[in-house]
Amino acid sequence: xxxxxxxxxxxxxxxxxxxxxxxxxxxxxxxxxxxxxxxxxxxxxxxxxxxxxxxxxxxxxxxxxxxxxxxxxxxxxxxxxxxxxxxxxxxxxxxxxxxxxxxxxxxxxxxxxxxxxxxxxxxxxxxxxxxxxxxxxxxxxxxxxxxxxxxxxxxxxxxxxxxxxxxxxxxxxxxxxxxxxxxxxxxxxxxxxxxxxxxxxxxxxxxxxxxxxxxxxxxxxxxxxxxxxxxxxxxxxxxxxxxxxxxxxxxxxxxxxxxxxxxxxxxxxxxxxxxxxxxxxxxxxxxxxxxxxxxxxxxxxxxxxxxxxxxxxxxxxxxxxxxxxxxxxxxxxxxxxxxxxxxxxxxxxxxxxxxxxxxxxxxxxxxxxxxxxxxxxxxxxxxxxxxxxxxxxxxxxxxxxxxxxxxxxxxxxxxxxxxxxxxxxxxxxxxxxxxxxxxxxxxxxxxxxxxxxxxxxxxxxxxxxxxxxxxxxxxxxxxxxxxxxxxxxxxxxxxxxxxxxxxxxxxxxxxxxxxxxxxxxxxxxxxxxxxxxxxxxxxxxxxxxxxxxxxxxxxxxxxxxxxxxxxxxxxxxxxxxxxxxxxxxxxxxxxxxxxxxxxxxxxxxxxxxxxxxxxxxxxxxxxxxxxxxxxxxxxxxxxxxxxxxxxxxxxxxxxxxxxxxxxxxxxxxxxxxxxxxxxxxxxxxxxxxxxxxxxxxxxxxxxxxxxxxxxxxxxxxxxxxxxxxxxxxxxxxxxxxxxxxxxxxxxxxxxxxxxxxxxxxxxxxxxxxxxxxxxxxxxxxxxxxxxxxxxxxxxxxxxxxx
Amino acid sequence: xxxxxxxxxxxxxxxxxxxxxxxxxxxxxxxxxxxxxxxxxxxxxxxxxxxxxxxxxxxxxxxxxxxxxxxxxxxxxxxxxxxxxxxxxxxxxxxxxxxxxxxxxxxxxxxxxxxxxxxxxxxxxxxxxxxxxxxxxxxxxxxxxxxxxxxx
Numbered sequence: 001x002x003x004x005x006x007x008x009x010x011x012x013x014x015x016x017x018x019x020x021x022x023x024x025x026x027x028x029x030x031x032x033x034x035x036x037x038x039x040x041x042x043x044x045x046x047x048x049x050x051x052x053x054x055x056x057x058x059x060x061x062x063x064x065x066x067x068x069x070x071x072x073x074x075x076x077x078x079x080x081x082x083x084x085x086x087x088x089x090x091x092x093x094x095x096x097x098x099x100x101x102x103x104x105x106x107x108x109x110x111x112x113x114x115x116x117x118x119x120x121x122x123x124x125x126x127x128x129x130x131x132x133x134x135x136x137x138x139x140x141x142x143x144x145x146x147x148x149x150x151x152x153x154x155x156x157x158x159x160x161x162x163x164x165x166x167x168x169x170x171x172x173x174x175x176x177x178x179x180x181x182x183x184x185x186x187x188x189x190x191x192x193x194x195x196x197x198x199x200x201x202x203x204x205x206x207x208x209x210x211x212x213x214x215x216x217x218x219x220x221x222x223x224x225x226x227x228x229x230x231x232x233x234x235x236x237x238x239x240x241x242x243x244x245x246x247x248x249x250x251x252x253x254x255x256x257x258x259x260x261x262x263x264x265x266x267x268x269x270x271x272x273x274x275x276x277x278x279x280x281x282x283x284x285x286x287x288x289x290x291x292x293x294x295x296x297x298x299x300x301x302x303x304x305x306x307x308x309x310x311x312x313x314x315x316x317x318x319x320x321x322x323x324x325x326x327x328x329x330x331x332x333x334x335x336x337x338x339x340x341x342x343x344x345x346x347x348x349x350x351x352x353x354x355x356x357x358x359x360x361x362x363x364x365x366x367x368x369x370x371x372x373x374x375x376x377x378x379x380x381x382x383x384x385x386x387x388x389x390x391x392x393x394x395x396x397x398x399x400x401x402x403x404x405x406x407x408x409x410x411x412x413x414x415x416x417x418x419x420x421x422x423x424x425x426x427x428x429x430x431x432x433x434x435x436x437x438x439x440x441x442x443x444x445x446x447x448x449x450x451x452x453x454x455x456x457x458x459x460x461x462x463x464x465x466x467x468x469x470x471x472x473x474x475x476x477x478x479x480x481x482x483x484x485x486x487x488x489x490x491x492x493x494x495x496x497x498x499x500x501x502x503x504x505x506x507x508x509x510x511x512x513x514x515x516x517x518x519x520x521x522x523x524x525x526x527x528x529x530x531x532x533x534x535x536x537x538x539x540x541x542x543x544x545x546x547x548x549x550x551x552x553x554x555x556x557x558x559x560x561x562x563x564x565x566x567x568x569x570x571x572x573x574x575x576x577x578x579x580x581x582x583x584x585x586x587x588x589x590x591x592x593x594x595x596x597x598x599x600x601x602x603x604x605x606x607x608x609x610x611x612x613x614x615x616x617x618x619x620x621x622x623x624x625x626x627x628x629x630x631x632x633x634x635x636x637x638x639x640x641x642x643x644x645x646x647x648x649x650x651x652x653x654x655x656x657x658x659x660x661x662x663x664x665x666x667x668x669x670x671x672x673x674x675x676x677x678x679x680x681x682x683x684x685x686x687x688x689x690x691x692x693x694x695x696x697x698x699x700x701x702x703x704x705x706x707x708x709x710x711x712x713x714x715x716x717x718x719x720x721x722x723x724x725x726x727x728x729x730x731x732x733x734x735x736x737x738x739x740x741x742x743x744x745x746x747x748x749x750x751x752x753x754x755x756x757x758x759x760x761x762x763x764x765x766x767x768x769x770x771x772x773x774x775x776x777x778x779x780x781x782x783x784x785x786x787x788x789x790x791x792x793x794x795x796x797x798x799x800x801x802x
Numbered sequence: 803x804x805x806x807x808x809x810x811x812x813x814x815x816x817x818x819x820x821x822x823x824x825x826x827x828x829x830x831x832x833x834x835x836x837x838x839x840x841x842x843x844x845x846x847x848x849x850x851x852x853x854x855x856x857x858x859x860x861x862x863x864x865x866x867x868x869x870x871x872x873x874x875x876x877x878x879x880x881x882x883x884x885x886x887x888x889x890x891x892x893x894x895x896x897x898x899x900x901x902x903x904x905x906x907x908x909x910x911x912x913x914x915x916x917x918x919x920x921x922x923x924x925x926x927x928x929x930x931x932x933x934x935x936x937x938x939x940x941x942x943x944x945x946x947x948x949x950x951x952x953x954x
Contacts, residue, residue: 011951017869018944024865025937025944037938044945051952066951 012066016126019045023130027137030146038134038146046153049127050160056169069121073170124174128154128181135185144199151200154182155208162212162219172222179229182208186233190240197244205233206249213350214258220306223350231357235420238364243373246361250377253354253395260348266296269337276328288327291319294463296341302405302464303349304356312345352405358395359406359434360417367421367430371498374434378441396438400456400516403442405464407435408475436486437499440509453512457519469527469589476520483513528775529741531589538737541588541600545579545781546731548604554683555615558694559716559787561679562649569714569788577610578733578782579603582758585741585777611785613700615716616651618787619708619795627796636660636705639798640667643707646690651706653696655800657685664688705798712793718785727780738778747773833903836911837894843915844890847922851883854929861936873940874932879925886918 009017026041055063068074131150138146158178164171186204198204209230212218218226237245270292277285295316303309320330320338330338358377365373377396397403406413410431417427444451465471489495490506500506587596631639637660643650644666661667669686670678678684685695720734726746727734740747751770754762762769789795829835858874865871874880893911896902931939 015948015951018948021865021867021870022941022944024867024870025941028865029937034937037941041941048948048952055952 011062012069012121012123015066015123016121019048019123019126019130023133026130026134030134030137030141030143033141033143035143035145038138039149042131042134042146042149042153045127045130046156049157052123053160053164056166066123067174068169069123073173075166075168075170077167124177125181127157128178132181132185136188139189147200151203154178154185155203158182158208158212162222163217165219165221172225175222176225179225183229183232183236187236187240190237190242190245195242197242201237201242201245202248202252205237205245206230206252209233210252210256213354214256214347220346223353224306227353227357231360231416232420234357234361235364238361238368238370238373239422243365243370246365246373247376250358250373250395253358258347258351258354259394260344260351265337265340265344266293269296269334269341272331272334272337273324273328276331276334277324280328288323291323295319298459298463300341300345300348301401302352302408303345304352304405304409305349309345309349313342316341355395355397355402355406356409356413359431360413362396363413363417363427363430363434364421366433367426374437398443400442400444400451400453401460401464403435403438404456404460404475404516407478408464408471410435410478432482432485433489433495433499435482436489436509439482439512440486440500440505442509442512453515454519454522457516458523461520461523467523467527469524469531469586472520472523472527476517476524479513479516479520483510483517486510486513525775527589528584528586529771531586533585533588533739533777534590537588537590541596542730542735542737542779542781544600545604545607546733546735548601549607549733550604550731551682552605552608553611554608554680554694554696555612555787556716556718556785557680558649558683559615559713562710562713563715564711565714567715568717572715572717572786572788574717574719574784574786575614576782576784577607577614578780579607580780580782582740582773582776582778585739585775588777607781609698612696613698614785615787616696616701616706618789619706619793620797622712622789622791622793623795623797629796629798630801631798633660633800636798636800637664639705639707640688640691640693643796644689644691647711648691648707648709649694649713650688650691651694651696651708652685653698653701653706654703655695655705657693657695661688667693703800706795707798708789708793708795712790712795714788714790716785716787718783720783730781733781733783735782736778736780740776740778741774746778750778833897833908836908836915837897840890840894840911840915843918843922844887844894847883847887847918850922850926851880854880854925858929858932858936861932870940874928877925877928879921879928883921883925886914886921890914890918 022041022045026038029038029041052063052066055066064074131153135147135150138144138150158175161171161175161178182204186201189198189201189204209226213223213226213230234246234249237243270289273289273292274285277288295312299312303312362374362377365371397406414427414431417431421427444453461467461472461475465475486500486509490500500509583596636655636657640650640661657667658669666689667686668676668688670676670684671686673686676687679692680694683694683696684692686693718732720729720732723729723734726736726738728736738746740750747770750773754769754773758769762772855874859871862871862874890911893907893914897907897911902908
């Protein structure tokens with residue numbers, strides 16, 4: 001019966017084989033100049049893919065079987081873990097069980113596919129490759145119509161895939177796969193020795209992406225993907241020596257309506273709201289609308305990603321709903337304007353991203369030693385005295401605000417370029433060069449307003465950096481670095497003749513750098529003096545130090561534990577311990593660096609160590625010379641045996657006892673015995689027979705054993721003394737946190753009578769002292785402690801030799 | 803020739819047809835006649851098949867695809883042609899060898915002849931499609947298969 005037997009294929013195999021054959025047949029048809037049937041074939045292929053996509057709604061199983069047999073795009077929904085009721089198994093209870101079924105081992109499948117790529121059943125790839133076969137045949141035959149139609153089919157698929165969203169299926173992944181393949185197709189057209197540009201290059205390189213990105217119907221989730229592939233394609237054009245494509249891209253951008261020029265929308269909204277508020281006689285209009293220009297105008301310019309857009313929209317809606325629309329009802333005009341402003345924000349976001357694509361391309365072209373592209377882009381920038389107000393269509397940033405906004409994103413740009421840059425080196429230098437050239441070629445606006453660099457830097461700090469000190473400091477440091485590099489490059493060839501030939505302009509650029517730096521510094525100074533310090537930051541700082549201190553104040557607790565006199569002993573001598581310092585207030589200002597975290601830990605421990613030493617010195621002072629004995633390391637056990645009856649306390653300093661006493665049965669460390677009483681946690685390490693053993697690490701002391709009879713200890717006392725404002729009680733300390741920026745008696749007093757060290761430092765510049773103090777906070781965390789042991793105390797010090 | 807045919811008198815044509823009809827009426831479906839006809843048909847078909855294969859292969863081989871080259875071999879009318887022709891030959895030889903003069907086998911042979919002729923006509927039509935319009939014919943077939951699957 002073998003004669004009658006036909007090998008059965010599954011549906012997917014049939015589809016894949018048939019598509020391949022249809023592609024081949026179409027390719028042969030092109031060779032024979034049969035154009036119309038090929039167009040028909042293309043239409044059919046296009047429709048077939050769309051029909052398969054529609055199967056998702058009618059026959060999901062078949063859809064997954066055909067489109068995603070390898071589970072690449074299926075989203076597996078996992079049930080969230082109920083962490084509240086989750087119990088972690090103990091170490092010994094963990095078992096590794098392989099529960100995967102043989103058919104579920106996709107890794108193995110993928111591994112096999114990787115080794116035999118021809119065996120992979122990838123219908124999407126087959127659809128794409130059918131089109132590619134047709135395209136290639138048409139390309140060889142110079143059949144432009146078929147090529148164009150092939151590309152339209154791919155483009156249509158992209159347009160159809162774009163709006164699709166589903167929780168169970170990753171349509172964006174499919175779209176990315178298409179774009180990837182489309183980029184490969186583009187590279188094949190670019191990778192020729194022929195300098196002639198392919199007639200469909202513009203479509204392949206950028207128009208597909210630009211049309212989608214700037215379409216009103218675009219799926220916002222995919223915009224970043226389109227931008228990525230837009231850059232990838234244009235980057236390939238540059239890499240493969242086809243700069244003319246990038247030039248035409250720049251021209252397309254300039255001739256477009258991508259520039260978000262209707263930035264006056266907020267003024268209309270302002271007027272409409274003002275009229276409405278007046279109409280309903282709603283209070284202080286100016287105060288109510290104070291935030292509007294900022295939210296609906298200035299902030300929008302700096303929206304560069306979708307997180308920022310969402311945050312802005314949320315803030316904008318919250319402001320309108322909470323502060324305006326609870327007083328008036330919005331009418332259709334107002335709603336229309338709000339919609340316009342939101343559209344403008346999205347458009348600005350897209351334009352900013354487009355600018356970053358251009359910047360990345362130009363940086364790469366500089367790396368390729370091609371300045372013509374940059375010159376070409378700059379040719380379109382209007383002079384500062386142009387009367388085309390708001391009508392500027394330049395793709396490169398022209399105003400200083402735009403330039404700073406681009407510079408602000410240099411780290412992102414560098415990071416993105418690193419992925420593509422040949423050899424992955426030099427990105428930063430070429431980007432810096434580009435910024436320097438842009439600043440050198442920058443022509444300040446003069447016609448309608450005088451673009452002052454200092455004021456621009458100040459405005460930028462407020463609107464784009466949100467007055468965040470760290471961000472402003474970062475920008476200032478970068479501008480300073482750029483300025484220093486500019487000073488060198490303008491004297492160096494080939495940069496001088498290639499990029500900075502005009503001496504007057506060089507001088508002007510240096511002034512520009514200086515002015516911007518001055519602007520940032522003035523903002524920083526302002527923040528240093530006026531930046532808000534949250535109450536939580538103040539209290540957190542102080543209580544942090546105190547709680548660190550309380551972890552380590554062992555000697556005070558030891559004295560109090562074994563005190564023979566519960567009262568304050570007569571003649572007790574106190575010593576003041578704590579913090580009394582002027583510190584930079586910027587460290588406490590909102591949004592600044594993490595405020596003195598290391599300082600909090602270190603200083604808390606320092607105070608405790610200071611106190612611990614005082615406690616030990618009190619004992620050491622009572623040790624007669626004959627009790628201060630040098631011993632060898634192996635004698636430690638004998639010494640411990642001598643004082644093991646329980647009447648003495650043993651403090652081990654800088655010695656790791658567990659290694660010395662590992663075979664000593666009398667030694668009972670706490671970590672081995674849960675039942676033993678821990679006298680002072682982290683200080684008391686165990687018992688040697690009956691004697692409690694404590695351990696301290698302090699580099700001030702030699703490796704030694706400090707031993708004292710329990711009954712010799714009188715007491716250890718901690719006092720704060722009288723507490724008057726500005727002091728307050730915090731744990732066992734009296735504390736004050738004085739912000740000297742606030743004019744008041746403290747500032748006046750300290751200005752008039754500065755501490756000696758400060759007076760010495762400012763003796764030649766006394767006029768700066770007040771400003772210096774205004775940038776400081778005065779922190780005091782103080783208390784006094786005293787320790788007393790009996791005059792005839794029985795105590796011993798055994799120091800280990802060597 | 804055409805002019806001569808058009809000048810034929812109606813009565814002559816009538817006579818020609820009536821003579822043919824009389825001849826057909828007098829025909830006897832005896833063994834010799836049927837075996838003779840069957841052999842002619844079987845021989846004709848058998849000779850045509852390799853010729854058709856040769857014609858078709860020149861068109862299918864240009865796609866440089868084994869499956870496309872073999873596509874004709876999977877065509878129903880080609881694939882089973884041999885099974886329709888072979889019975890004619892066997893029955894004819896059997897009738898001669900066993901000296902069967904009459905009976906139902908003659909009618910079976912006649913039916914087999916008719917069936918083979920019909921299939922052969924279809925076969926020739928497909929050869930014609932392959933020879934003149936292969937790409938269109940084959941891609942239509944492929945598309946039909948795909949469409950059926952996509953319909954779900």
